[in-house]
Amino acid sequence: MKNEIVRVITPLPLTEEQKEIIKKHLSRLSPQEGFILQEEIDSSILGGVIIIWEEMLIDCSLKTQLQKIKEKIVKEVT
């Protein structure tokens, strides 16, 4: 099994449970591969996680979610 290095950005250090959850979801995309998580802390993302896997960016941060909601509100009221 090949191990893929994945950058994982979170506002708080990852717990073991969180690491397992991340690996579980990533394995749905590539079941035959294992994952080595390269952790990075960035409190500005507020919550959630940003995953950078090769060319793929999976942005599940609360900062981005909040930004989307903000854009939606501004768009709807204008």
Add this chain to the structure above:
Amino acid sequence: MIKVDWSIIFQIINFIILVLLLVRFLFKPVVQALENRTQHIEEQISAAEAQKKAAEELRIKLEEEEKKIQEKYLEMVEQANKDAAKLKENIINEAYQEAEKIKKEYEKRAQKEIEKLFSQLREEIVEIVEIAVVKVLNSQITPEIQTQLIDQLLGEAVSQIEAQMELSYEK
């Protein structure tokens, strides 16, 4: 035998001679003078009548000219009144249009200003809300909530990626 009174005969002869002389040297020139005078008077009368006729024609002509000038004057006055009324109407219309234009321009500016203010207000409200939300999130995010967020958000994102990949394979 009839006795002839020669003195009477001479008197008759003298009278006849006198009459002939009178006819020759007095009556003819007088008649001629009278005829000349009559002709001169007739000519003067004719000239006077001609002048009178010319004067009458001139008077009629002048009256017609006066009538034409009067009509022309009235026509010009009427046209001037019409032109003045039209000019007045044009000036009023132009002033009204200008006023409407200025009014619309100000309304447009006011509307833009209001929209700008509302837009700024909305942006400020959104910014304030965002700051408040960030503060709340910073204080409320616990490792348990973070675990739930990762599971939920990452699960949804992966599901979307899977759906996109399936679509790509189908194509």
